[in-house]
Amino acid sequence: MPETSSGSLFQVGMTDGRLQPDFHAYYYKQWTAYRMDYHCHNSTEIMYLMTGSCIVDVKTEEGAGKRFALKKGELILLDANVPHRLIVEEGAVCRMLNVEFAFVPTNAECNSATGIGVLAREEPALADLLRSPFASLVLPDPEEVLHTLKSLVLELDQKGGQGIMVRLLFAELLLRLARLRREQLDSSRQHVHHYIRKAMEYLHQNYDRSIRVEEIAAAVNLHPGYLHRLFKRHTGRTLTDYLNGLRIDKAKMLLSGSAVPIADIADYVGIGSRQYFHLLFRKYGGCTPTEYRERAERDSRKKNEVRSI
Structure with a gap:
């Protein structure tokens, strides 16, 4: 994934305070017996499975495919421009919360304690996440990320993509994702x-x-x-x-x-x-x-x- 992509989570500007989130889509959706075509978009996507089960297929840069069977309480984080599709088997039902975001140049007012670069310098788990590109990542969630996602979507519904609360909630979201990933990597502990x-x-x-x-x-x-x-x-x-x-x-x-x-x-x-x-x-x-x-x-x-x- 190119670092110059405005949608990717893994860009040079992420850790030096030059970028802030730009939300493209955020919605709840219930799927029943559904098969989606492969598609990709220039934004990072979080698909959070709130109920039921589903399958997410992901194509890598080498053309190989990975299949992830998700269940309630799990999320998949997809980087920008990664081909993927959702499959809900016949007779199955699942409900998801989806958030898609890219990044745009920040202004001086946003380059503060809520800035991604500042957070990465304070939180090693976040710095490690931003320095370790991946196409997709599946994480189990003890409902910490879900609570933050719900609050973020509600704030976006009310205020759009602007405001200090949106930046604070997005910062919390990145930190929680980074810590979950750190725990997952350190499986022995x-x-x-x-x-x-x-x-x-x-x-x-x-x-x-x-x-x-x-x-x-x-x-x-x-x-x-x-x-x-x-x-x-x-x-x-x-x-x-x-x-x-x-x-x-x-x-x-x-x-x-x-x-x-x-x-x-x-x-x-x-x-x-x-x-x-x-x-x-x-x-x-x-x-x-x-x-x-x-x-x-x-x-x-x-x-x-x-x-x-």
């Missing part, structure tokens, strides 16, 4: 990554109450001992250490950004003993909660004085 991520999510959503390792393990469907070893091996920290660090980070946020009394903050972050809270805060924060709040208040006053000059 895919399940490990899933369990670690789920355990971290559970901790971030439940740090405000008493948590036992057995609860975390049950939430991710692993034996407590195995989860403990897995988490330590792949993060370098125990579950307890990670949770304590998280709780102190939340306490710091409340100390510097809210008026919650120091005596109550331990309860806000799930630490039942105020004495133990002070011990943990000194261990992870390097000072007492009172000293941290006083320092934060001084810093805030200095910033306000600078602004008023």
Whole structure:
């Protein structure tokens, strides 16, 4: 696929901030017993299978063909100018969400935190995706991409291709696709990554109450001992250490950004003993909660004085 194609995901301008998305089509469609002719277009296409099953045939540059059998919750990403066709077998029904987009030169206003080049410099998975051309890519989705696609299509329906929200949602879409691809490539660690991520999510959503390792393990469907070893091996920290660090980070946020009394903050972050809270805060924060709040208040006053000059 030529890098000069305005529709391709793999162009030189993608990583240097010179391009932004231009949406050609976005729609929901239910297919029943359908056979499409081979076709191609100068745009990148995402075909997301919401229900049912289907087949997508893809022709490579060498003229060979690849057949992908898609099922609910899977998507195929097709680069520009790649011949492909959709087949829905007799008696089968599937419903898809399709989004097609190319790229046009950006303007100075769009070359910001939502710019593809900026994101690629911050996110190695995205940089790797943009540097690794492919004709087609099939990815399983834990509904993260679907949620983003739905939000993007709704925003496009309401605002067209313009606006900060469209750029933000497209940026999120690229990041989620890149991370899914990274997980797929690293198949030997895919399940490990899933369990670690789920355990971290559970901790971030439940740090405000008493948590036992057995609860975390049950939430991710692993034996407590195995989860403990897995988490330590792949993060370098125990579950307890990670949770304590998280709780102190939340306490710091409340100390510097809210008026919650120091005596109550331990309860806000799930630490039942105020004495133990002070011990943990000194261990992870390097000072007492009172000293941290006083320092934060001084810093805030200095910033306000600078602004008023």
